[in-house]
Amino acid sequence: LLFVAGGDLVTLLIAWHMVSIIMYFLLGQNTESRPSERYAFWTFITYRIGDLPMVLAAVILYQAYGVLDFPTLFERISLNPHALVFGLPAAITAALLVAFSAFAKSAQFPLHTWLPYTMEGPTPVSALMHAGIVNAGGIIINRFAPAFVHSDGVLQLLFVVGILTAVIGSVLMLTQNDIKKSLGYSTMGQMGFMIMECGVGAFS
DSSP: OHHHHOOBHHHHHHHHHHHHHHHHHHHTOOTTOHHHHHHHHHHHHHHHHHHHHHHHHHHHHHHHHOOOBHHHHHHHHHHOTTOEETTEEHHHHHHHHHHHHHHHHTTOTTSOTHHHHGGGSOHHHHHHHHHTGGGHHHHHHHHTHHHHTTOHHHHHHHHHHHHHHHHHHHHHHHTOSSHHHHHHHHHHHHHHHHHHHHHTTOOO
């Protein structure tokens, strides 16, 4: 809820990070299961990979536009989408970093390997993951839509990665004989479809 409702970059970053921490504790709560512990750690590492680009995107946006709250930030991006920071176009660079962050959190190829193995955790945790938390990538792209609309190349990247993930996830789902892993790859495919939709600008 904090992640979705946060109205500024600092709140969003804190919530983005806490999702990773809480997910690690949920997946690894069964300390007697070695696979569960191992896959919880792998998920944690992948999520860390997703956190760093998000922090860099926030720094770039603040350096370029000087504000933290989203309404003012997005208004300034619309007025000056070609602002430079560190010699780079701020909106496009931030959009690219947010996209990489979304790829890690929403199990996009090639950062998808953690998702099917979260099924080693208890079923309620798997349900929470697949019904909600894995959608974080799509949500973060939507939150930064005003930056993405000025970044055609990044939108094309979202489309390509999304459609590739959707196809790979769907094919892998059909090859599984474990129902929970099959559901895991199915979720991966659906997340790919969601990212692909963002890539064509269908944010709503």
